[in-house]
Amino acid sequence: MKKVKVGIIGCGNISSIYFEAGSKFDIIEIAACADLDLAKAKEQAEQFGVPKACTVDELLADPDIEIVVNLTIPHAHAEIHMRALQAGKHTYGEKPLAVTMEDGERILALAKEKNLLVGSAPDTFLGGGIQTCRKLIDDGWIGKPIAATAFMMGSGPESWHPNPGFLYEVGAGPMFDMGPYYLTALINLIGPVRRVSGSAQMTYPERTITNDIDYGKKIPVEVPTHIAGTLDFENGAVGTIITSVDVWGSKLPHLEIYGSKGTLVVPDPNTFDGPVYVKRHNQSEFMAMPLTHGFTQNSRGLGLMDMAYAIRNGREHRASGEMAYHVLELMHGFHLSSEQGVHYAVASSCKQPAALSADLPRNGLDG
Ligand SMILES: NC(=O)c1ccc[n+]([C@@H]2O[C@H](COP(=O)([O-])OP(=O)(O)OC[C@H]3O[C@@H](n4cnc5c(N)ncnc54)[C@H](O)[C@@H]3O)[C@@H](O)[C@H]2O)c1
Structure with missing residues (x-):
């Protein structure tokens, strides 16, 4: 090719x-x-x-x-x-x-x-961890998804990013910077969203850089830094999300999907790997599930590869502009709902991207 x-x-x-x-x-x-x-x-x-x-x-x-x-x-x-x-x-x-x-x-x-x-981007939903989760849902391991939780809790990128200023400008903050990983994973696993609500606050008006380059320098904050939201999916499932850079630690899971027949623990959606756990209604413990799909290393660029194959083979690509726009609208929706004190009705939608085959060549996507 x-x-x-x-x-x-x-x-x-x-x-x-x-x-x-x-x-x-x-x-x-x-x-x-x-x-x-x-x-x-x-x-x-x-x-x-x-x-x-x-x-x-x-x-x-x-x-x-x-x-x-x-x-x-x-x-x-x-x-x-x-x-x-x-x-x-x-x-x-x-x-x-x-x-x-x-x-x-x-x-x-x-x-x-x-x-x-x-x-x-993000294309982490094409990694082995989340594709395994997708297969488990598609194969009926947890029944019909009825709810989900997504938690991105941390203390902010100013400790490690060499140029963290832009991450507190409009267009970034924890929702716009990290939310896409969680929201894209949820859309890939459950489908598009019809309505969101949010409560958002800017906890500190400035942050202090603690990386090696600009240690001690203050940066202004333009955006909310702790956002709690809810999502009503088109298929009826209800989601809960928090994205925060205002907490010093948390033991909340990254992502969980609750189905009519079991619970699925999804790996960190900012990675390509596992672990993946399932607890079915008739089991007392969570089971660690073997990953069915490849691309478990840091494979950023997978979405780009998929688009390159889509161009050559005349098919649809998975990390699509339509899905990214839907994610963009959801993120604005959380902030707008908080400002206006009402639910935000989502105007856009997108297709759930096609699942990847579990049987792909090592360095390709189209068999
Ligand atoms: N750094 C990470 O770990 C990370 C992870 C995932 C995604 N991202 C995303 O990747 C993007 C870039 O992040 P980064 O961390 O590499 O930022 P960065 O500031 O390190 O790099 C951005 C580069 O873009 C250049 N640039 C800016 N405006 C330009 C323009 N108009 N024309 C040409 N060049 C221009 C800058 O000179 C700079 O070299 C952001 O959207 C970020 O959200 C970053």
Whole structure:
């Protein structure tokens, strides 16, 4: 199969794992990379053997590049997605799809008009852990899902991220930065959501960086940092979510799905691995379940690979723009519900992505 040539825009902290994906999967070839800071693009190109480091304009003008991979900060996501589509390229980006719903809509509309694909992280739901959970649900191990819980509880990225300022700007915060992992996993396991409610607070107006680079520096907070929400799924299940960077510790589970015939403990949706546990109605203990699917290592880029196969084989891709837009609307919905004191009725929907086969080649997705 002819490789799909990819150009990466944004060569910061997360980019290395995407550059590595270029050598892990046969379907893509990373042909160029760009950054506002050309030195960063050159550094990554040299480290990962990418033939061209260039400006964003040069990358977008390269006729060989079919997919632009957008690894910029959230505020730049919409602009880069739109420019990539205008240049006739498919586009795949880090989460969130965009900061505002209006920008998300514009991206999907332009892609439709140009007959191009939009894809978005997270793609951890394609990993062995969550695909095993999906198979267990599809095979009826817990019966019909009737409820779910999702808890992302921590003390914030300012202790480890080299550039944590943007993670407290509008478009980030715990819901927009971490919520996509949990919400995408829930949509993959249960389906789309019709209504949400939320209570959100900004607990501290500023945070103190404790990484090695800027230790002691204060950063302003623009967004809620503790958000508690509920979700009514289209299939009738009810979910509870908390995303917080205001707690020093928690023993709450990451994700659990409660079915009519049992309970499923889902692994951390920010990872690709297990463990997975099930307790059926007629059992007294939880059982550790063997993983049925591969890609259990850090396989960021899987969603991009899936999109590359989708382009070559003319099928739908799983980490889709439609699902990312639905997630974006849910995240806004929690905040809007809190501000307005009412439930938020969700206007968008999306298809539950197709489950992956348990029998795939080591470095491919389409058999
Ligand atoms: N760091 C992580 O662990 C992590 C994990 C998962 C997802 N993400 C997501 O990946 C994205 C990037 O995060 P990061 O941690 O790599 O950030 P970063 O700040 O380390 O890197 C972002 C890079 O994008 C470049 N950039 C910004 N605007 C640009 C523009 N308009 N044109 C070209 N380049 C531009 C910056 O110069 C920088 O090099 C974010 O959406 C984040 O949510 C990060």
